Amino acid sequence: MSHLGVNLALLLCSLQGAFALQVGGSRIFSRMPRACANGRCASVMTESTVTLGIVGGGTVGGGIVEILTGKADAVRKSLGKDIVISKICVSDTSKPRDFAVPSGCTLTTDVLSVVEDEEIDVVVEVMGGVNLAKEVIMAAIKAGKHVVTANKALIAQDLPEIEKLLDQVNSGRENKVQFGFEAAVCGGIPIIHALQRDFLGDEITQISGIINGCTNYILSNMASAGKTYAECLKEAGKLGYAEADPTLDVMGDDARSKLAIMMKLGFGIQVSEKEIPCRGITEITPTDFEYARLLGGTIKLLGVAKLDEPGRVSAFVAPVYVPDSSTLASIGGATNAVQISSQSLDSSVFVGQGAGRFPTANSCVSDILQVVQGASGKPFPKATEDLKFVNSYSASFYVRIRFRDSVGITEDVGKIFSEYGISIFSMLQNPIADRDDAQFVITTDPVDVTNVKQACAKLEAAEWCLGDIFYMPVL
Amino acid sequence: MSHLGVNLALLLCSLQGAFALQVGGSRIFSRMPRACANGRCASVMTESTVTLGIVGGGTVGGGIVEILTGKADAVRKSLGKDIVISKICVSDTSKPRDFAVPSGCTLTTDVLSVVEDEEIDVVVEVMGGVNLAKEVIMAAIKAGKHVVTANKALIAQDLPEIEKLLDQVNSGRENKVQFGFEAAVCGGIPIIHALQRDFLGDEITQISGIINGCTNYILSNMASAGKTYAECLKEAGKLGYAEADPTLDVMGDDARSKLAIMMKLGFGIQVSEKEIPCRGITEITPTDFEYARLLGGTIKLLGVAKLDEPGRVSAFVAPVYVPDSSTLASIGGATNAVQISSQSLDSSVFVGQGAGRFPTANSCVSDILQVVQGASGKPFPKATEDLKFVNSYSASFYVRIRFRDSVGITEDVGKIFSEYGISIFSMLQNPIADRDDAQFVITTDPVDVTNVKQACAKLEAAEWCLGDIFYMPVL
Numbered sequence: 017m018s019h020l021g022v023n024l025a026l027l028l029c030s031l032q033g034a035f036a037l038q039v040g041g042s043r044i045f046s047r048m049p050r051a052c053a054n055g056r057c058a059s060v061m062t063e064s065t066v067t068l069g070i071v072g073g074g075t076v077g078g079g080i081v082e083i084l085t086g087k088a089d090a091v092r093k094s095l096g097k098d099i100v101i102s103k104i105c106v107s108d109t110s111k112p113r114d115f116a117v118p119s120g121c122t123l124t125t126d127v128l129s130v131v132e133d134e135e136i137d138v139v140v141e142v143m144g145g146v147n148l149a150k151e152v153i154m155a156a157i158k159a160g161k162h163v164v165t166a167n168k169a170l171i172a173q174d175l176p177e178i179e180k181l182l183d184q185v186n187s188g189r190e191n192k193v194q195f196g197f198e199a200a201v202c203g204g205i206p207i208i209h210a211l212q213r214d215f216l217g218d219e220i221t222q223i224s225g226i227i228n229g230c231t232n233y234i235l236s237n238m239a240s241a242g243k244t245y246a247e248c249l250k251e252a253g254k255l256g257y258a259e260a261d262p263t264l265d266v267m268g269d270d271a272r273s274k275l276a277i278m279m280k281l282g283f284g285i286q287v288s289e290k291e292i293p294c295r296g297i298t299e300i301t302p303t304d305f306e307y308a309r310l311l312g313g314t315i316k317l318l319g320v321a322k323l324d325e326p327g328r329v330s331a332f333v334a335p336v337y338v339p340d341s342s343t344l345a346s347i348g349g350a351t352n353a354v355q356i357s358s359q360s361l362d363s364s365v366f367v368g369q370g371a372g373r374f375p376t377a378n379s380c381v382s383d384i385l386q387v388v389q390g391a392s393g394k395p396f397p398k399a400t401e402d403l404k405f406v407n408s409y410s411a412s413f414y415v416r417i418r419f420r421d422s423v424g425i426t427e428d429v430g431k432i433f434s435e436y437g438i439s440i441f442s443m444l445q446n447p448i449a450d451r452d453d454a455q456f457v458i459t460t461d462p463v464d465v466t467n468v469k470q471a472c473a474k475l476e477a478a479e480w481c482l483g484d485i486f487y488m489p490v491l
Numbered sequence: 492m493s494h495l496g497v498n499l500a501l502l503l504c505s506l507q508g509a510f511a512l513q514v515g516g517s518r519i520f521s522r523m524p525r526a527c528a529n530g531r532c533a534s535v536m537t538e539s540t541v542t543l544g545i546v547g548g549g550t551v552g553g554g555i556v557e558i559l560t561g562k563a564d565a566v567r568k569s570l571g572k573d574i575v576i577s578k579i580c581v582s583d584t585s586k587p588r589d590f591a592v593p594s595g596c597t598l599t600t601d602v603l604s605v606v607e608d609e610e611i612d613v614v615v616e617v618m619g620g621v622n623l624a625k626e627v628i629m630a631a632i633k634a635g636k637h638v639v640t641a642n643k644a645l646i647a648q649d650l651p652e653i654e655k656l657l658d659q660v661n662s663g664r665e666n667k668v669q670f671g672f673e674a675a676v677c678g679g680i681p682i683i684h685a686l687q688r689d690f691l692g693d694e695i696t697q698i699s700g701i702i703n704g705c706t707n708y709i710l711s712n713m714a715s716a717g718k719t720y721a722e723c724l725k726e727a728g729k730l731g732y733a734e735a736d737p738t739l740d741v742m743g744d745d746a747r748s749k750l751a752i753m754m755k756l757g758f759g760i761q762v763s764e765k766e767i768p769c770r771g772i773t774e775i776t777p778t779d780f781e782y783a784r785l786l787g788g789t790i791k792l793l794g795v796a797k798l799d800e801p802g803r804v805s806a807f808v809a810p811v812y813v814p815d816s817s818t819l820a821s822i823g824g825a826t827n828a829v830q831i832s833s834q835s836l837d838s839s840v841f842v843g844q845g846a847g848r849f850p851t852a853n854s855c856v857s858d859i860l861q862v863v864q865g866a867s868g869k870p871f872p873k874a875t876e877d878l879k880f881v882n883s884y885s886a887s888f889y890v891r892i893r894f895r896d897s898v899g900i901t902e903d904v905g906k907i908f909s910e911y912g913i914s915i916f917s918m919l920q921n922p923i924a925d926r927d928d929a930q931f932v933i934t935t936d937p938v939d940v941t942n943v944k945q946a947c948a949k950l951e952a953a954e955w956c957l958g959d960i961f962y963m964p965v966l
Contacts, residue, residue, distance in 0.1 A: 083835065087692050093874035094691065094759075198689075204836040206689035214673075214681035216569065217562050217856035284569075343842060346821050360558065360853035361679040361844055367818060368839035378835035381692035386868060393866035399568035 065098045066388050069130035071152050072143035073106035073123070076166050076199070078115035079377025080140060084384070085118055097388050105130050105143075131155045138387055140380060141165040142199075150174055157181050157193055162392075164383040166199035166376055172273035172289055175280060179396050194392035196383025201274045202227055202352045204375025205368040206382065210356075211281035216397055219359040220282045222322040224491065227274045229350035229370040230265040231297050231317040233257045235335070236348040239305050239314050245298060257350050267296035268317065268333040275319035275333060282356070283321065283329050284398035287405050293332040293465065299486050300335055304416060307457040310444055311414075313339040316347075318491065322409075327402065330409035332465075337414045337490045343367075344491070410464045411489035412441060414457060417475065418482040421451040425480050429458070436471040438463050453482060459490060540573045541863050544605035546627050547618035548581035548598070551641050551674070553590035554852025555615060559859070560593055572863050580605050580618075606630045613862050615855060616640040617674075625649055632656050632668055637867075639858040641674035641851055647748035647764055650755060654871050669867035671858025676749045677702055677827045679850025680843040681857065685831075686756035691872050694834040695757045697797040699966065702749045704825035704845040705740040706772050706792040708732045710810075711823040714780050714789050720773060732825050742771035743792065743808040750794035750808060757831070758796065758804050759873035762880045768807040768940070774961050775810055779891060782932040785919055786889075788814040791822075793966065797884075802877065805884035807940075812889045812965045818842075819966070885939045886964035887916060889932060892950065893957040896926040900955050904933070911946040913938050928957060934965060 068084075070077050084091075084099055092098055101121045106113075109123045117123060130136060131152060139156035143149050146169050153170070156163050158181070165171070171178070178195070186192045198208045202225070226232050230252055237248040249266065252258035264270045276289040297317050308314050316338045321331035338345045343365045347353040352370030357363050369375035386392045419425055433440060438460050445456035460468070472485040543559075545552050559566075559574055567573055576596045581588075584598045592598060605611060606627060614631035618624050621644050628645070631638050633656070640646070646653070653670070661667045673683045677700070701707050705727055712723040724741065727733035739745045751764040772792050783789050791813045796806035813820045818840045822828040827845030832838050844850035861867045894900055901918075908915060913935050920931035935943070947960040 079835075083692055090874065091692070094872050095869065204839065206685055209684070209689060210681055213861060214684060214854075214857045216860050217558055217566070218853050343818070343821060346818060360554075360849035360856075362850070364679065364841075364843035366839075366841060369837050374835035375837070378693050379689075381835075382689045385691050385872075386688060389868045389872070391866045391868035393861060393864045394570065397569050397860075397864070399565065 064096065065100055066138060067136050068099060068101045068138050068140055068384065069103045069105070069133060069136040070101060070140045070142065071105045071127055071130055071149075072141065073104045073113060074142070074144075075373045076142040076376045076380065077104065077140075078113060079373040080142065080380050080384075081115045081118065083374070083377055083381050085116070087381075091385065091388075095385065095388055099384070099388065102135060103130050103133060127152055131159060131161070136161060138162040138164060138384060140384065141167060142380065144169075146170045146173055153178065154181060157185055157195070160185065160189075160193055162194040162196075162387045164196040164199075164380050164387065166380055167197070168200040168270075168273050168277070171197050171200045172276050175277070175396070176286055182395065191390070194387045194390070195395040196380075196386060196392055197395065198383050199376045199379035201277050202354065203369055203371040204378055205352055205354065205366050205370065206379070207278065207354050207366050208281065209382070210364075210366060211278060212393060212395070212397055215282065215356065215358055215361070218361055220323070220356055221359065222320065222357040223275070223278050223282050223354065224318050224320045224344065224357075225271075225275070225278070225354035226316050226344055226347050226352050227319050227354065227370065228265055228268075228271040228317060229352060230257045230259075230262060231268075231271070232347065232352070233350040234266070235297060235300070235315055235317060238300065238302065239308075240348075242302055242305070244302060245300055266298055268294040271317060271319045272333045275321060275331060278319075278354070279321045279329070279331060280396060281398060283323070283403055284400050285329055285403045285405055286400060287329075287331070291405065291407050293334070293407065293409065295332075295334040295488075297335050299484075301486075303455055304414075304486070306446070307414075307416065307444055308337055311337065311339075311442075311459065313337055313342075314345050315488070316344060318344070320409075320489075320491075324406065324410070327404055328406055329403050330406050332409050332489070335488045337459075337488060339491065342491060408464060408466055409489070410462050412462050413460045413465075413468050413487050414490055415460065415468065415472065416455055416457050416486040418453065418455050418485075419480045420482060421448060421454060422480045425478075428478055428480075429475065432471050432474050433458075433460075435474075436463075436467040438467055438471055465489070539571065540575055541612050542610050543574060543576045543613050543615055543859065544578045544580070544608060544611040545576060545615045545617065546580040546602055546605055546624075547616065548579045548588060549617070549619075550848045551617040551851045551855065552579065552615075553588060554848040555617065555855050555859075556590045556593065558849070558852055558856050560591065562856075566860065566863075570860065570863055574859070574863065577610060578605050578608060602627055606634060606636070611636060613637040613639060613859060615859065616642060617855065619644075621645045621648055628653065629656060632660055632670070635660065635664075635668055637669040637671075637862045639671040639674075639855050639862065641855055642672070643675040643745075643748050643752070646672050646675045647751050650752070650871070651761055657870065666865070669862045669865070670870040671855075671861060671867055672870065673858050674851045674854035676752050677829065678844055678846040679853055680827055680829065680841050680845065681854070682753065682829050682841050683756065684857070685839075685841060686753060687868060687870070687872055690757065690831065690833055690836070693836055695798070695831060696834065697795065697832040698750070698753050698757050698829065699793050699795045699819065699832075700746075700750070700753070700829035701791050701819055701822050701827050702794050702829065702845065703740055703743075703746045703792060704827060705732045705734075705737060706743075706746070707822065707827070708825040709741070710772060710775070710790055710792060713775070713777065714783075715823075717777055717780070719777060720775055741773055743769040746792060746794045747808045750796060750806060753794075753829070754796045754804070754806060755871060756873060758798070758878055759875050760804055760878045760880055761875060762804075762806065766880065766882050768809070768882065768884065770807075770809040770963075772810050774959075776961075778930055779889075779961070781921070782889075782891065782919055783812055786812065786814075786917075786934065788812055788817075789820050790963070791819055793819070795884075795964075795966075799881065799885065802879055803881055804878050805881050807884050807964070810963045812934075812963060814966065817966055883939060883941055884964070885937050887937050888935045888940075888943050888962050889965055890935065890943065890947065891930055891932045891961045893928065893930050893960075894955045895957060896923060896929055897955045900953075903953055903955075904950065907946050907949050908933075908935075910949075911938075911942040913942055913946055940964070
């Protein structure tokens, strides 16, 4: 491997003292030499060695080191190259590590010493966060270094900027700067690679994914054990599936970031994730699973993006009623799965581990080994198409209504639904146990979510209606 | 895109008259100019155009033309290149085609005119067969052309030779000849790409796949409708899932070819497919599905390869009892699925269409678009490891025994099983309907298949035993 050009400027500016890891710091850019910004910087590489600098020595970073150390002989045999990890940047070099630092590898707190090191060919960013991580990645790309990252939040937030920089740096460059981010979505499932390559000549019509392990664990547990959301969340926390603050998982934000990245790759459409309608799983009760079973299915938190009509894409993250006939219904525990519907391939499903040290590290390693082969392809190959994103979606809906028993409820519901153009597909009500607090469920024909929202708001004002009405789309 | 060097020799030898497509013919090699054999031939390519020659204008070839024609604008926008199909080689140019031949594209029967055409950058081989197809592929590689093929039989049979030639041709060549064969295994499932890349840094411990659509359709139908094998085979034929001669499908040979290719990619082990133990589905009866249901599972024809113990790989193609808890149990119809167990990723499953015009064509198109990006990576990246292949395997087994009722049968079975070291895990017998022809089922603890075979042979000699004993491994 060798980059074009010789970087003299780097020699002038490198290693001018320690540069501590600063979250949110912006000093890297101000210190990046101008000559690097033209993308012609080079590292002194040999044909047989690829040198890595890893920024982040935590769970994923440690996993990468372990895999690469264990696979060193196999990689040499397979690809004819030695992968040398020369530097690992951490926030505290004195902190004990749960992996063996390779001999000859330096632990440093100086992130600049990684990005500016002319011997380093590939910068692996596994520090997380969006501020310093972004500076590291942008500086590395400008310095002509290949980049591999596991940073979902950053990709979701700054994808256009990264893409633009890569285009600039790679314009006219024969040995393109490669950019791998397989680990950023669904840990161990190679869905990024599949979207980059296997669907590039196909026309994707829908992406539907169980793309958050914590919520899938909670919902699977609620389904099988009949427990409440709160109980299952607690168990998820004990097993390490839920963070101390699980908000980003249970409210759907994490899934939404992943969906936005998949939409860019699958539809070539750039959507700010905040525009995607998003609902979490906190309102789901054991009653919903009872009714879901009656209907022949279960409930999953899905990220869904679909070609609604030619030229129009809609998307949402929400709990979804999934019929048992769908492969997604059978995905239990913290497992992830992405189903892609497309013109040529009909339906394809990718099932695997969505998180964890080794699944995520393996995805980084896959990207590193592609870089070593010079075979990464374009990171965002699907050109932005003339697609319109609509901040709404239509679907059939499951609607659960709590009520105080009285005469005329069905009439009210029928009247208001018909006012909003909602056609009722089925109506289920278990025998009433408590006339002061009972529930029934309606499923609808396909209709716009806005109509459902408005009808529900109107129904909630009725005297017999208790609390908020719960609705979710049907897959 | 440009190859190194300029090929003068090609100019001298090309287009010396029509060369009819001859199955089994070997005239291509004798006419290939020596100068091409050093892999330094070149085609006159421009930066913005990639020229394709397609050998085969049937189902898959037509699908490729349709997809590439429909996606021409999108490809130009995405990758900045025009893909031009300049020639399609067919056996009869006067035969009507079910696709529109692109303007400027020549239909020819002269395969040499494709392989020798210096304007052609990529040869797409979708003619099938192993003789002429092999010559086409080898000649194209020697001529420095990239190759994309859908030819499973050829890859399974001649993989070492192809690999060797690629190594020779690419040695010292900067612009490597790329070789794509995603379409050769499981049509639309990108399992080849996943094995080439996403598991390259991982340690695969087992590959288990539903890798033949015809037999999965038959078995799924037997399971759900309670019909016989013969009835379901007939229906499969009517729906186009079974060939006029379905032998290669129902006897497992087709699955075995695919398994051998996946073993090369997943374990880096080259096994002649004929060495892999292989049994078909013709002996399976509705009774087996009855007992499978009792046991909480179903029956699937699987190709399985596993790291039996460190350094030892075993493999088989056989009907397998699959518990309902496995994702593979839920894969119905002609759908294919491959489950990969590995050290870092635990379990991953890839589900999709295993055959058909557009799934197979899409895989070829994916490979073509990788070639266009120069991003194919090594076709067989996993170096051959020091693994021993054993022509046997161990598993738990399902054993169904037909018998004429008499005293002492259980004693005989217990005695003979214990003689061969077979431990019984469960024994099921529905109430006897006919004392002269009844059946019972045993499941065993893990044991070598040889022991089961020997024990069955000995039991078959018993007076009360009717016909051959049916056994299959348990997943």
